[in-house]
Amino acid sequence: MATLAAQLSTLAEGVKQNAPASIANTITESIANLKKTFDKSAVIKPGTPLPSFKLPNALGKDVTSEDLLAKGGPILITFYRGDWCPFCNLALRSLQQHLDQFHAKNVTVVAISPELPNTSLTTTEKNELKFEVLSDVGNKFARQLGICWEQPESVKPVFDAFSIDLKARNGDESYALPVPTTLLVDSKGIVRNVHTDPDYMQRLEPSTALEWVDAL
Template sequence: MALATQLANVQDKFDREAPDQVKRAINNSRSEVSTTFNRGAAIQEGATLPAFHLSNPSGGKTDSADLLAKGPILITFYRGGWCPFCNLALRDLQLNLDAFKAKGITLVAISPELPDQSLSTAEKNELKFIVLSDVGNKFARQLGIVWKQPDTLRPVFKAFGNDLQQHNGDDSFEVPVPCTLLVDQKGVVRNAHMEPDFTKRLDASVALTWADALQ
């Protein structure tokens, strides 16, 4: 099933079953970020990716320079393992992992979650590619893709049992706007996709066509 269809099915179920006050809070927040996100202030195609040195679930650090030494990288930013739309997007990448490897592309997923939470996300989705923790959204902030969620969503998160303070190690209530970047071996962003509406994601098949253009 196509990723877009899976995402739409999750949204349809939410629209049918969620209490009105929950739908109102989430829909208002989606509208807010969609209208206020400044794409022009975010990293652009042709820009050099800032270097990163992020924690991995093994307790170590992963450097962008080490990854780029092996070839191009495809980076996807996700909000957290608590987000059903993120999980579907991550699984879509996993299903296409062999195709990316065949093109010499290393996949990297980044979220603000603590390393142990990132490990849980990787295990839950059976991910066999790199998952890193951008604690405090420091790297995402360099790229201009951080969104501070409205406080009206706090009771919604609580109702769903999603404690972002526990997941992320802080109470900033900030998440990255879902973003996918293809970075060539020189560290230049060749393609960038940012979608402030978190119910919509880039299909892995599109990213694979990006990779073809690098050849």
């Protein structure tokens, strides 16, 4: 099985080669700008209690942080941009491929995006995910964690070019997205590890997350 990094690299090269030059350049510039401006110091730190949350799952049923902690094991939370993002879909599928290993360590895996529950169901079905996919509408929880990105106007032509209606998918007027982030929360609700990267073409390897769990 190819590493997630290798799959992401192949996908990124494909975007670079196949997308119209204006679109590819806009994507490159937006990532470069985010890397310059993203305030990593505002991101939730290891050793911090995870703020409590209540978010709907793909079927519209509310799931709380207390529900997840009641399972008695660690929680691995990954924030992704949306069903429309091919890099996110690769990352989610990679987590699914390692899910048995996480379950063997009593880890509950959860994915969160700003998309409405009905769109999250599409994500779950497309990737055949066997873990909860939750909707953080308006990026309220992401903002609490310091990982929300207010996208510039310059990226809107990219969404138009790919016929992505972000407002319809997310149910709000903003173009805000979470910076892809993965958190490991221990059984007491304390954040133990954080990985966030403003280059959304880069993601945490599931094998690294498993190493985090082993180190608890």
